[in-house]
Amino acid sequence: MGGALRWSALPEARQAAAVGDFGTLLRIARTAARLTLAEAGQRCGYSAATLSRIERGRQRLTDVTVLRRLAAIFDIPPELFGLTDMNGPAIHQSTAPIDKVRGKATRHExxxxxxxxxxxxxxxxxxxxxxxxxxxxxxASPPDRVVTSLEDVLLGHSPPPTGSIDPGWLRSMLAHAWSDFRACRYARLSARLPQLVSAATASHLMATDGQRPTAAATLARTYHLTTQVLVKLHENGMAWSAMDRARHAAREADDPLLYAETARITAIVLRRTRHGQRAQQTLINAAQALDESTRLRSAQQVAAYGRLLATAAYTAALADRRDTATELLHEADEAGRRGGAGNGFAxxxxxxxxxxxxxxxxxxxxxxxxxxxxxxxxxxxxxxxxxxxxxxxxxxxxxxxxxxxxxxxxxxxxxxxxxxxxxxxxxxxxxxxxxxxxxxxxxxxxxxxxxxxxxx
CATH class of the missing domain: 1.25.40 (Serine Threonine Protein Phosphatase 5, Tetratricopeptide repeat)
Incomplete structure (x- = not known):
């Protein structure tokens, strides 16, 4: 079970286990074993299409016998599936599906x-x-492709780029990828993003001491984009992993604006994974830190501050804190008017x-x-x-x-x-x-x- 222990220590695996997202756990285990959907399906008696639905939460895993069989086949630690051991009773079953709670209000981002x-x-x-x-x-297929390719990158299964990475080329590639995202060109982005993540990671690893802050900033922005794409596709476990890597890179870059945006994206992932209170506190702390460190002297800083407050307002609304949401929106409006339309937030x-x-x-x-x-x-x-x-x-x-x-x-x-x-x-x-x-x-x-x- 050594391989299982290695992948099960990943942030996305821990998060999936914590919320009972057994489909994501199964997908991570399959990817760690370097099995295609067809190959894995042959092992467990499912078609590739059925296994894909299970992994994406379209078909729930609730039967204890099935969970035990899958844990044995894919070398998944039984406790991640809420099982005491392979022969004992279940400790717990998954709570309400992540994407839906019947008979009760459900919120997605x-x-x-x-x-x-x-x-x-x-x-x-x-x-x-x-x-x-x-x-x-x-x-459809482009999201499938980007998710599968990003899994390989995040789990270290994709070969790293060979040779040096030209920083100018990397910045241009990142700009094009962001342009695709802002234009909702997800098919093109699905082909571009995995290569971008690999290149940005390699560039950061190869950077000299003097180059590392710039390389770290590029890596953080790459993971910002990756996280937002995964959030849009409801891939919460992988989004958590990408968000965590963005946070580490942003710390090394030591840029207040970059750190503020990292905190905003972190909060989005937190509230998607049912950590609403922590998300709210992350946003408020980041707004205060940005104010204290910069005094909001530039329009870009004011705009970043406003985005944090607006995201905090939305987060408060998700928790039914109406008065807080209203107050934060008012403050965000003031910041937007000061920031100006040319800075991405007005x-x-x-x-x-x-x-x-x-x-x-x-x-x-x-x-x-x-x-x-x-x-x-x-x-x-x-x-x-x-x-x-x-x-x-x-x-x-x-x-x-x-x-x-x-x-x-x-x-x-x-x-x-x-x-x-x-x-x-x-x-x-x-x-x-x-x-x-x-x-x-x-x-x-x-x-x-x-x-x-x-x-x-």
Whole structure:
């Protein structure tokens, strides 16, 4: 079991075990054994497609006998599956599925950020039932490719680049990757990102003492991007690992702005993995530290401060702390006005957060009102505009305005087709709309569902 002990010490494995995410544990064990889905499926008697659904949480692992068999086949320490030993009873079974709690409000992250929803994306009890699990497809091939490739990189299975890494080439590659992310070009990003992570890691390892802070900063920004991509794909265990590596690199870079952004991304992962209080404290501490270390003398520093406060407001809303969320949004608005639109955070960005905050607080009317006050073309990137249409569509659905919700979903597809094709929020919303449209009053909805792979 020596190999199992090595991979089981990884942060993503520990986090998956802590929250009962047995599918992620199985995937890490399979990857550590260097088995393809087909090869692993042959060992355990599952098809590659079924094993993929298990690993991604589409098909839950709850049967103790099955867990014991998989633990034996893939050399998984039984305690990670909540088993006392291979012959004894289970210590615990997994709690409610990570992506869904039946009969209770459930929240996922919006894009900074993926989807939080409450009972069918907005508290519609009785509509969800099984509709958000039955018929919801696995992500299409580009996300599959990027996740599999990043697994190999993070677990050390990919060969490192040979020869020296040109810093200029690496910076250019990172800039192109960020451009793909902001434009929601996930297919292109899936081909670029694993190579980027490998190159940035190798460059950092090969850097001389004088080069290490710059190399560390590049590595931290690479892991910022990696973490955000994994969050969007709901790959929480791997996001935790990437976030942890970003934090180590940011410390070495010793840049207050970089550390502030690292703290913001850390908080996003923390709240996605049910550590909301810690996430909130991380954001507040980072805002205070940035203020104390820089006195917010530059527009970039003010903008970073505002982003921390806005993210903290969203985090407070997820915990139903309405007054705190309102106060933090006010402070973020003040920072946004001082920072200016040219620095990536302004009053329109605060308004985008207002929509999301209202929606997760079940104030769907307020969310729709805020959305109608904001013109999406004011938002600087395709990713932000897609986030706008996401929140607007979900808020409209929460109000029962299904036709308008579908129109907002179509608008998201027009500006960011891969956002709708590959992101879980759009797939879940489409399934929910199909369930609500029993009389087929939305004739184009079924064609749309077939186009993105969610037809029932």
């Amino acid at each position: 919006v894009g900074e950020d993926s989807v939080r929803r409450r009972e069918v994306l907005g508290g519609l009890a009785g509509l969800v039932g099984s509709t958000l699990t039955v018929g919801t497809p696995a992500p 009053d329109v960005d605060v308004m985008l957060y207002r929509i999301g905050v209202a929606r997760v607080l079940n104030d769907f009317g307020a969310a729709v009102h805020h959305a109608r006050e904001l013109r999406p073309e004011q938002l600087g990137t395709v990713e932000r505009r897609a986030r706008y249409w996401e929140d607007y569509a979900l808020a409209l659905h929460g109000r029962g305005a299904y036709a308008e919700s579908f129109r907002a979903l179509l608008a998201a597809e027009r500006i960011a087709p891969q956002e709708v094709r590959y992101r879980p929020w759009a797939q879940h919303l489409t399934v929910a709309l199909l369930s609500a449209d029993r009389r087929r009053t939305l004739p184009d909805l079924h064609d749309f569902a077939a186009r993105i792979g969610t037809a029932q």
